Amino acid sequence: MKQFKKALLCTLSLFTVCTASYADWVKQSAQQVEPKTIQLRHQIHQHPELGNMEFQTSKLVQSELKSYGIEVKTGYAKTGVVGILKGAKPGPVMALRADMDALPMQEQTGLPFASQTKAIYQGKESYVMHACGHDAHTAMLLSAAKILAQHKDKIAGTVVFLFQPAEEGGADIDNFTQGDQIGSRKMIADGALNQPKPEVIFGLHVIAGMKSGELYYKDGVILNSADQLRIRVTGQAVHGSTPWYGRDPVVASAEIINNLQTLISRRTDLSKGMGVVSIGNIQAGTAGNIIPEQVAMVGTIRSNHEDIRQTILKDLPVMVEHIGLANDVKTHVDIAQYAPVTSNNKILTESMLPTLNAVVGVQKLHRLDTNASASEDFSYYGQYMPSLFVFLGATPSTVELNKAAPNHNPNFIVDDATLKTGVETHVRFVLDYPNVAQKVQDAWLNKDQNPS
Numbered sequence: 001m002k003q004f005k006k007a008l009l010c011t012l013s014l015f016t017v018c019t020a021s022y023a024d025w026v027k028q029s030a031q032q033v034e035p036k037t038i039q040l041r042h043q044i045h046q047h048p049e050l051g052n053m054e055f056q057t058s059k060l061v062q063s064e065l066k067s068y069g070i071e072v073k074t075g076y077a078k079t080g081v082v083g084i085l086k087g088a089k090p091g092p093v094m095a096l097r098a099d100m101d102a103l104p105m106q107e108q109t110g111l112p113f114a115s116q117t118k119a120i121y122q123g124k125e126s127y128v129m130h131a132c133g134h135d136a137h138t139a140m141l142l143s144a145a146k147i148l149a150q151h152k153d154k155i156a157g158t159v160v161f162l163f164q165p166a167e168e169g170g171a172d173i174d175n176f177t178q179g180d181q182i183g184s185r186k187m188i189a190d191g192a193l194n195q196p197k198p199e200v201i202f203g204l205h206v207i208a209g210m211k212s213g214e215l216y217y218k219d220g221v222i223l224n225s226a227d228q229l230r231i232r233v234t235g236q237a238v239h240g241s242t243p244w245y246g247r248d249p250v251v252a253s254a255e256i257i258n259n260l261q262t263l264i265s266r267r268t269d270l271s272k273g274m275g276v277v278s279i280g281n282i283q284a285g286t287a288g289n290i291i292p293e294q295v296a297m298v299g300t301i302r303s304n305h306e307d308i309r310q311t312i313l314k315d316l317p318v319m320v321e322h323i324g325l326a327n328d329v330k331t332h333v334d335i336a337q338y339a340p341v342t343s344n345n346k347i348l349t350e351s352m353l354p355t356l357n358a359v360v361g362v363q364k365l366h367r368l369d370t371n372a373s374a375s376e377d378f379s380y381y382g383q384y385m386p387s388l389f390v391f392l393g394a395t396p397s398t399v400e401l402n403k404a405a406p407n408h409n410p411n412f413i414v415d416d417a418t419l420k421t422g423v424e425t426h427v428r429f430v431l432d433y434p435n436v437a438q439k440v441q442d443a444w445l446n447k448d449q450n451p452s
Helices: 002-020 023-032 034-046 055-067 134-150 183-189 249-260 306-326 346-351 353-360 377-383 416-445
Strands: 071-076 080-086 089-099 118-121 124-127 156-164 200-211 215-217 220-223 225-234 275-284 294-303 330-339 342-344 365-367 387-395
Touching: 023 034, 023 134, 023 416, 034 055, 034 134, 034 416, 055 071, 055 080, 055 134, 055 156, 080 134, 089 134, 089 377, 089 416, 134 156, 134 200, 134 416, 156 183, 156 416, 183 377, 200 377, 200 416, 215 353, 225 249, 225 306, 249 275, 249 294, 249 306, 275 306, 294 306, 306 330, 330 377, 342 346, 342 377, 342 387, 346 353, 346 387, 346 416, 353 365, 353 416, 377 387, 387 416
Parallel strands: 089 156, 089 200, 200 387, 215 365
Antiparallel strands: 071 080, 080 156, 118 124, 215 387, 220 342, 225 294, 225 330, 275 294
8 A cells, every 4th residue: 555655646746736726626616516516416316217218307418508508408217318518629529427317226325305206117116226326426516517517618528418318228028038138238339439429438436335525446356247147948837746746946955056156166266266156036936835936036146257247148148058857857048248347547537646636635545446347338438438437435424434324225325424535536537537548548559457
């Protein structure tokens, strides 16, 4: 850690001139818009919308951007919004991304602006809650857009604001078979990155269990890949007292679940990284004395290394098939690829460290030793350009970090005091990147970067 801080200070000395010139007004601007940022976040939080159904949130985003004088484009990924702001000076095209969708769960925070919303998720009515901070992401990026629009004379280049739906999946589609029709993949497919075409993209995510107002980063892999798994095992139904007259899919399924773990423990090179195969849902039968005809299970596959991910994706269906044959039952496996590993470009990350430091200071800037286990479809943007994804602490000082309700929990909260930090971070990304753009792009084109 001491070596890191020493290196950072050396880097900072080379960057002082370009950051100091606007240091005061950027912080001041983030503080000035803070009440509006909080108001926007509370409004979105109180009226959450599920993936692919963010109609009111999308209208709010469009209205706000237009009021700032920012060009607005729609028609991306059903509810996605793209804002375009041309700076007064020539320079690169830079993208900032926020996700807008909420989760199908009932809020239990007791906040005065807590959600009471219900909506249809996969054909069934469900409560809806912003339990992953996308309300904060949207509000912070809107406020950053406002500041940048007010100071476009200081911008060298063009800013593309990406407000993306369905990062958590779509409420209205089969995410197994139509996963490419939502989220970042659909934004890209619909041309959100085409006119103009960004050369770099930045993302930010609030995280529970990290201190409010502090930033956390890592070069290389920062989030796991994620793939969805669905297995169907079909046997022959029979009375539970005479299993020999049928073919038991329950016993076969138990073997499958147990043996899936050997894909990690015995067939994966764990010196490269980690992998996880988890079954989270099993459905079978109607009564205790009936061996059912079919068992259905759903799970997830995670890894922080592409080689490990591909090994699991290749070997899993074969293993399931062979276990089925050994038990004289039929098997069917569906794997839906959700997101690759999210990896921060090494040169970009190193180049933007002074920016992160300018926001929070060395003491509140933390390099993560390992990647987070969750996943993000932000990873797809990083396949097209250098990308940087950082975490913003969401837990207030009054709450012990290890006791904070995690993301995707009905008690998850975001400290409003952290929002101005996210706003300032977005603004400084845009102001600072042009100073390092050539170095980053040269490295990207020459593949001189840290592989995942």
